[in-house]
Amino acid sequence: MGIKVAIAGVGNCASALIQGVEYYRDAERDETIPGVMHVYFGDYHIRDVEFVAAFEVNKHKIGRDLSEAIWAPPNNCAKFADVPLTGVTVQPAPIMDGVAPHMYESFQADKTTKPVDIAEALRMAEADMLINYLPVGSAKATDMYAEACLDAGCALVNCIPEFIASKPGWAQRFTDAGLPVAGDDIKSQVGATILHRVVAKLFYDRGVVLDSTYQLNIGGNTDFENMTVENRLKTKRVSKTEAVQSLIPYKVPTRIGPSDYVPFLGDHKVCYIRINSHSFGNLPITLDAKLVVNDSPNSAGVVIDAVRATKIALDRGISGPLLGISSYSFKHPPKQVPDDEARRWVEDFIQGKVER
Numbered sequence: 262m263g264i265k266v267a268i269a270g271v272g273n274c275a276s277a278l279i280q281g282v283e284y285y286r287d288a289e290r291d292e293t294i295p296g297v298m299h300v301y302f303g304d305y306h307i308r309d310v311e312f313v314a315a316f317e318v319n320k321h322k323i324g325r326d327l328s329e330a331i332w333a334p335p336n337n338c339a340k341f342a343d344v345p346l347t348g349v350t351v352q353p354a355p356i357m358d359g360v361a362p363h364m365y366e367s368f369q370a371d372k373t374t375k376p377v378d379i380a381e382a383l384r385m386a387e388a389d390m391l392i393n394y395l396p397v398g399s400a401k402a403t404d405m406y407a408e409a410c411l412d413a414g415c416a417l418v419n420c421i422p423e424f425i426a427s428k429p430g431w432a433q434r435f436t437d438a439g440l441p442v443a444g445d446d447i448k449s450q451v452g453a454t455i456l457h458r459v460v461a462k463l464f465y466d467r468g469v470v471l472d473s474t475y476q477l478n479i480g481g482n483t484d485f486e487n488m489t490v491e492n493r494l495k496t497k498r499v500s501k502t503e504a505v506q507s508l509i510p511y512k513v514p515t516r517i518g519p520s521d522y523v524p525f526l527g528d529h530k531v532c533y534i535r536i537n538s539h540s541f542g543n544l545p546i547t548l549d550a551k552l553v554v555n556d557s558p559n560s561a562g563v564v565i566d567a568v569r570a571t572k573i574a575l576d577r578g579i580s581g582p583l584l585g586i587s588s589y590s591f592k593h594p595p596k597q598v599p600d601d602e603a604r605r606w607v608e609d610f611i612q613g614k615v616e617r
Contacts, residue, residue, distance in 0.1 A: 264305060264572045267314035267383055267415070269406050270359075270394035271322050271351055273338040273482055273528055273557035274420065274447075274564070275315070276331035278392075281561045282310045284342040296450065296562045302569035303611050310568060312347055314386035316354035316379060320371035323353045335367050335483050337527045338557045352377045359395050359402040364487055368396075379406060383413035390416035390571050392564065393444075397421055397484065398493030407431060411438050416571050419444030419591075420564060422500040426582045427595045436581030441574035441617075443567050443583045446500040446592040449559035453478055453532035454504050454592055455600065456552055457517070462508045462599060464538055469546060472537045473514040474505070480519070480556055481526030488519045500593035507597035530556040563590045570610065574617070584617050585610045 268275050281296075285307040288300045300306065315327050322330035328344040330351045355376040360368050383391060391410050395402055403423035410417045411434060417425060419442065425431045426444035435442040448455050457476050464471055479485070488494040498518040506515055532552040540546045570586035585606030587594035598606075609615045 262309060263311040264309050264568060265311055265313045265387055265389045266568060267386055267388040267391045268312065268394060269316045269354065269391060271315050271317045271330045272394060273336050274394045274560055276336055276338040277558040277561035278564055279312060279327065279331055279344055280342040281565060282307055283344050298562060299566055302566055303573050305569040305572060307565055312349055313388050314382055315349055315351045317351050318354055318356050318360060318368060318370045320369050322351045323371060323374060325351055327351055337482060339528060339555050352382055355405065357402040357405060359399040361398060361487060361490055361493055363490055367483055367486055379409035380412035383409060383415045388415050389575055390418055390568065393417065393419045393421055395421055396487045397497050399423060416440050416575055417442045418567050418571055420447040422446035422496040422593060424496065424593060426587055427593050432582045432595060439580045441571050441579055441581065441583050443571050443587050444591050447560045448563055448590055448592055449554065450562045452554060452559055453552060454501050457505050457534050458508055458600060460536060460548060461505055464536060465509050469538045469540045471509060471513045472539060474536045476517040477520040477533045478530055479521045479523050480530040481524045482528045482556060485519055485522040489522050494518060504592040508599060528556050530554050566590060579617055585615065
């Protein structure tokens, strides 16, 4: 009863997810363990995830077993599990816009190796779903992988801010193909966006008027290096900004997004949040918060649930955007709702009380 998963982009996020499947392999159903919202998601345990294919452009990763490729440069995710050989060889992928001009050296992109046919590779691997872990700004490459999923009869979990699940045209195509899609732009378990949403909603619910807010993030992994060029993160700013603004029914001046690349931070991310507001008697309240996380592992516990929700949808013959898991686990879902409501949707979906 495995869940056959293919991965596009064997970077830090893939490393955290692959390590996590091994790390939690023996977790007990009723055990309280750090980093996991559901040991079992429906009938599926974390160990039921099986990686069957992987695609990359980095010459140090192509041709290697997936368990080895996750440690190849420039990956710098913290090591928290020993991963045995998977038997999955990383295959060469089309570069397209997945590598920005300023990232060729960092990504060690291989222009000479002929890429595989992604749809055919997904069919050969009998993948249930593809996780899109491409760099931010990979619009054309994301469209290509979405097209390949449709051709191969494979679901999609879109973890980056290039819009598929939340774009009506793509959503309809997955619906018509009888395939589920979850996305877009994965949240972290306790990350900058979820913290910002919770605090902003708290202020609003308590009758405080928000005057302005910002969220500034710095980090040292290739995600932040990639986003040093503004045109790579246009959709990222949209995704993160809408995630916060959608909870407040009036316009609030907002600035959210990566602000600097600091190489010596490695895979750590530092977030600064400020909310300026006015309360009783029109007197000011100012909140300043700082959050420091291991960036890539912080999203893996969310992806592990998104994967299992997508598998349940496949089992039940559900197609199109998965509203519950998308609203709870992604910054730019097809429908934005408060996080407590989205969580209820997810629990109801697990129990079969709602379709999607």
